[in-house]
Amino acid sequence: MSACGGATIRIYILKRILVLVPLLISVTFVSFCLLKTLPGDPVYSMVGERATPEAIESIRKEIGSDRDFMSQYAGYLGLLAGGNFGRSYYSNRDVLDDIAAKLPNTMKLALAAMAIAIPCGLAAGMIMAYRRGSFIERIAGMFTIGGVSLPVFWVGLMAMLVFSLELRLLPPSGTGGFKFIALPALTLAVPAISTLARVAAASIEESMGLQFIRTARAKGLSPLKIAIFHVTKNALIPVVTIIGLEFGSYLSGAVVTETIFGWDGIGRFAMQGIIMRDYPVIMGCIITCTAVFVVMNMLTDIIYHYIDPRIRIHDGKG
């Protein structure tokens, strides 16, 4: 990449980061509106089963829910400007500290899931494209249909029953190293493998019909070279898009998978916050996940630029 290209990318990144600020403010506003308009009052969950009106009022005052919407929202923006997400209504713990502790676990899980999904998905996609009509293509096709159709919770529970309860190979829950991450990562990877395989297969097939491939064949290039350096490289754009989206969604917390396998990540944390109506936790998770998603999309755009020279990241001048 040229020095000019490097500068352009730096400007691009800077711009995307600047755009992130108003985006996050808009997201906080919309989320805040939604949370406040939903039925249910967190105070009733906080006060237990035998609350006096006095206790209810005192807690309302404490968490600020007795104030009007705009003043509550302004208070929250003030908190964010001070660099924190506030404290959980229930545990009184600093939400930012908890998110900082849980985000690395979610990242680990997302990386592990992608480490399984990308090679398996691409391999399956290539088999489906290059061996069309064969027995192995049909097997791969069945697997991918199953993978996209089966709900994650079912796959997770089945994986737990087989690998933990019956075969006793892997622990059913917990957060930690390889043995703990294997099952949730596999569960998360199944739909991603299927989607990747189907997209990769379609994309490769489309590329194979293009004129430059015929030219490459006419030039006498070996089928392997054509497949790897011409067809697959050309077919990568939609694949990278899928990888970016899947990875972004995993980083935003795989709620069901993390809950089933007791993985101490941001998805489970958000889920607990939603169940308890713990607004600071929910808002903290939404903001973090939005930022992560935007960053992932930005990285995907940058990768496009490297894969396909026709896609140019421009600095917006003219």
Add this chain to the structure above:
Amino acid sequence: MPRLTFALFRLAGLALLFSITSCSPENRTNDYLYCRLNSNPSTLDPALITDVQASVVAAKLFNGLVGLDAGLNVVPDIAERWEISPDGLTYRFRLKRGFLFANGREVTAHDFKYSFERLLATATKSPNNWIFENVEGARAFREGRADEVGGLKALGPYDFEIRIARPFSPFLKMLTMTPAYVVPREAVIAGGPDFASHPMGTGPYILEEWAPNREVVLKRNERYSNPAAHLKGIVFRILPEDLTAFTEFELGNLDIFQIPASAYSKLRNDLRRKQYIEVLPGLNTYYLGLNTSRPPLDNPALRRAIAFAIDRKKILEKFYEGRGRLADGPVPDALRSWHLDKDRGPVEFNPVLARQIVADNGFSGVRLKLYVAADQEAVDIAEIIQGYLADAGLTITIRQLEWSSYKQAINNGEPDMFWLNWWADYPDAENFLFPLFHSANIGPAGNRTRYANKEVDRLIELGQHATDPALRNRAYCEAEEKIIADVPWVFFWHKTDYVVRQPWVEGLKVYEIYNMDKGLDVSLRRRNY
């Protein structure tokens, strides 16, 4: 290529071997008991605790003046003995000497004064301050008219006195509750808001680590000798999913497991496990609440028809797999010291009579809203009830809401009917009468059927303030019979819980109230795998 394949196989083999060795039950801290919590404890500050999960953990970290024994009798805890004045107004406690906080400081009467005043202080925002609302001077203190609570007195380092404004029979039992535990002032001040997540108490265990949503780890408090715990520690693993927890138990990664409905038949019929199941007849009542405050359910005839229309016994046996005892009234049998006149209320299933009442009173086709929380078991029960009431000529619409919306709706009296349960906080019949049926508690304080009967109010108050146990029982009995006759609830059952332990767990006792287990009975036998 074959070499690459061979290397890959070797790598996979090694990974497999690693996973096999690492997921065995031995991969745990020795002499620590592994238990399950369904959800993350909300807080570990006793003044703020309202949930069962937090109470279960806090019981191991803190102590109060008094506790409960297996027979639900009040027994000494930090208080060595106590006296109640003949007028029932003054409670004088003599504290044990040498009872230490985890920081090594001795507990004194001043600590109790501080802890109880902290609970009452508006700044603490405790939802549990009602426990001490009868204490003399509590109101003036809360309203800022006094600097201290006059009714709480440290008479000396080991003598503590509580004066209440009116005789209040359940008061001593209320002192066994989680919010009445003693806390050290210096740790509360130093911790600030973090005291809730880094608590310090006097209990047999000390908090070693709390990883929210993952686990709470307690280690033995070596200073505690009241008596000392057998275990080196307890690990509470937070596992919301029943199947995950069941799998962990089957693998030996949990030592004790409260059996959920989904695993009940499997474990009860498992010959290997059957002998290790402990039965716990809980102090609770499951009920269908009927909103008595507005038409059409303000009419007792319709409420009686609903009670006659539902075959509770069949639902308990067939759907609930017999995991409970049929309820005759709101008060669980273990807390009832009187005999009920059962003929007063509609306790038997009588669909013919139900249909007749509905038809005679012109209720045919009446539409009623039944609210349930987002819980599959509750929804299933609601559908069964819907079927029975349809047979009686009533049209029921079920509305399922998530918990906080559900609480808000039932607190505001939105539904005609709702499915709910009530668990004892302290072992006294009053706990099942006053909050649930006294008209002063309509709404979030417990009386969600908005039931108001002046005679019942009077009888409950009479029982609360009676110093003579016979008079108290008579008042409560009469109140309960009137409640049964008025049918603000359809009384379903008192749920029985089942706890299964691993063969290597010894001395396990199960208790009726969640904070009774201080983790002192259990020990772990050395295991051979």
